[in-house]
Amino acid sequence: MVLLVMRRLVTARVVIAEGAPVAKHPKTSAELEDMILQKLLIGGAYVSVRRDPIFGWQATVVTAPKHAKGIQERADTIAAELRKKFTLKA
Secondary structure, eight states, X not given: OHHHHXXXXXXXXXXXXXXXXXXXXXXXXXXXXXXXXXXXXXSSOEEEEEEETTXXXXXXXXXXXTTHHHHHHHHHHHHHHXXXXXXXXX
């Protein structure tokens, strides 16, 4: 009986620890733009980060029209991952 109660307490602690929100680090738009450009691994593109009411911040890529759609999709994927760790500094 005691073992069962202890297991429930340990399980409850693990669930609470896993469900705890992770603190996001504030970054400037220039820092976020540099991070995205480094992960894109391309040249000839410009990344702009701006506030977004839904996502918190959004990245926009300016590049040659031929590559714009694919690079923007990659930047959106990278930004989604970075949003888990960073917020846009006020």
